[in-house]
Amino acid sequence: MNTQSDAVPEASRDSQGIAPAAMSPTRPMYWSVRRELWENRSLYIAPLAVAALGLFGFLISLIFPPKDSGLAPLDPAYRPAALAMPYSHAAMLLILTAFIVGIFYSLDALHGERRDRSILFWKSLPVSDLTTVLSKASIPLLVLPLLVFAITVLLQQIMRLLSTAALLMSGGSAVTMWRQLPLFQMELVLLYALAVMTLWYAPLYGWLLLVSGWARRTTFLWAVLPLVAIGLVERITFHSSYFGSMLKDRLIGFAADAFVLHAPGSPPLDPHFILLNQLTPGRFLSSPGLWMGLAVAAACLVAAVRLRRYREPI
């Protein structure tokens, strides 16, 4: 991650040489995304800190192995799953971190620039509201998932190297571990899971971005209270809770469409050890919930673009 930009980047040097009209339309987008990373350093510091913490914990567990785990003779069928456990824990922790970071980022994205009046500076430059909103939406929808994937892969490789070293030092052989731990497959599954969750949560991020552009203060309350209010009104008026279950489905509903949870004749899906043949991308892509969610996300972003044109410092 390049935060220190004292050196003149190549991209900005050539701007002096080219004719003004020749500026590529993606350049304002590229620089707007970089701008977000300069301003919100927690986007990568938080996952890196969590990864460092996870690595520290893993190191401790290697030095002082818990008695009832690790390489004790287990049922051979379950051994790969037990081996994979710390690796999938690390991945889950990073996904959760990115989710929380993404939520807080989105809630502030279009609010902070109005609060500190810098919106007047951004608007004094030839960057459209569409580019600005899309660059901010790309953080939770593209940058964070890719960042989490890269950090997780790196972390898992370091973890495997460390446990190899630990095995060799204790006089054992690492061959069995390397054969039984399907790390490459796990990384493919992680990429799939990240894509699934990002697409599924897109309306959530879209809604938060819209609220951050709309609310004058207390963006969190404006984001949450209307949903609570709708659920309450529905409960009082119709004695039903469709809205509540809809929200719950939005939080965890992706799993049923994207994975084989209960295949007949096999044990239920172990979230720590998902195999490639347990993914159902076709079913996920054809689920109406996904497309309705994406439509809501698009509507929120369109509204946020329209709204930003009217926005001024608060």
Next chain:
Amino acid sequence: MACIEARGLRKAFGTTVAVDGIDLRVEEGRILGLIGPNGAGKTTALNAILGLTPYQGELMVLGRDPWTERDQLMRDVSFVADVAVLPRWMRVSQALDYVAGVHPRFDRAKAEGFLAKTTIKRASKVRELSKGMVAQLHLALVMAIDAKLLVLDEPTLGLDILYRKQFYDSLLNDYFDRSRTIVVTTHQVEEIQDVLTDVMFINRGRIVLHCSMEEFESRYVEVTVHPGQVAAARALKPIHERQVFGRSILLFDGVDRQQLAALGDVRTPSIADLFVAVMGNQAGMAPGMVEGAA
């Protein structure tokens, strides 16, 4: 094509009318000073010109509709809204990188040249700079943009006199050429009198006076009247009269200079003096409401 052209420009916030049907034409190569009391509608008018606020009426800036074409318009328009709008978390080097990245007419070497004359460090964050340095940084960024129109809304607000002087000096010496247009609002009227080519007074959303500085100098005469001539001077219908150290100072609009020279000491008034006179003649204007003039 005029740089700015408005017909019946109007903007209301609820029942408050901020800009009340302005007709305006600013030609290329002018430096227009927009002078008015607080709440006169200056900033609202500028915001409409910059595409920051929707409006009623007709408005064209460099041939474009600012409200629907803000991002394209900003290739040719720069503005300094207020010294405090640069993001405080940003490093000086990042500001240069970013503007170079998104602005096709930004000359990075030129901005670096301006910054080299200051004590601003490239690794500093905006929050670490003094108010004057932030203004210098913003001006360096803006002056390195090859824009056709530069809008300055209170650019020197809160700066000490040295910075203010420097600000307008570098604007004139290093930036302005006859092909650019500058619109500036300020309360420190007297400091920009020599800079302007045109002056406009605005009050309660309406243009009260709009003339070139040549016209200003030929039309308005201020006379410190000899004690014996006060009655004769008053007969020529001054637009304003004030007392300084027991002597009457009368301001005339369009009265022959030779004729007035016989009555006392003649000079061209400052914009501030004229401002006070014009605003004072506006009905219902309390004396305390004219701020910054004089």
